[in-house]
Amino acid sequence: MLKGIKKAFDDVKKSIEDSQRLRREAEEEQRRQEAEYIASLRQGRIPTVQSSLLLNPSEFCYLEAPVTYRRELKSGTQDTKGILTVTNTRIFFTTPNGSGSWKINIDNVMAVNPLGAQFELKMGGAKGSGFFITPVPHAGLIIESAAKLSKRLMVMYSDEQGPKSRKISQEVRVMVWQRDQGRCVECGASEYLEFDHIIPFSKGGGNTEANIQLLCRNCNLRKSNKI
């Protein structure tokens, strides 16, 4: 009889220990995935999401989240509730009745300061600066990475020399950038990237997505020495 009670007791104890262990493992796994997600956001690998807005054909959405937009005005703190939509080219703030809505080019983002569950946006113009409070984690980081991706592309547009026929369209650049995840396809570097013709333009290679890849300056130089 006592033995039976002891066994029942041990069984209960074991099942509690098992469930505690499983919970610990699940928490560890969650932390690991979170760290991985943050690291990939920093590298410019931002997952795309569906948007309720009508976007341009070459535009894709990185974030759509309910936010409270908080501004410190002379008259005091002003909170406005709305939806924040971030794409590869624009940021939209949409209020339920439309008043106080705005949209800006993502290149106007000057700085993003994450502050716990909220973040602060500093814009080049008057529009859009202020604090944003949202339940979506890492929203500030998503905007920061989207702005960096966009600005790197801008640098490469202005850098480009040569005859017009060699120019790669913005649509192809955006597609290639997304496909290659903002990294050199040879070495994985994310700095000093250039759009490279896989088959050189001089040898009949085209400006299509299939013939363009991202290479860092070093790998691009190495390649052109070989050809």
Ligand SMILES: [Zn+2]
């Ligand atoms: Zn490289």
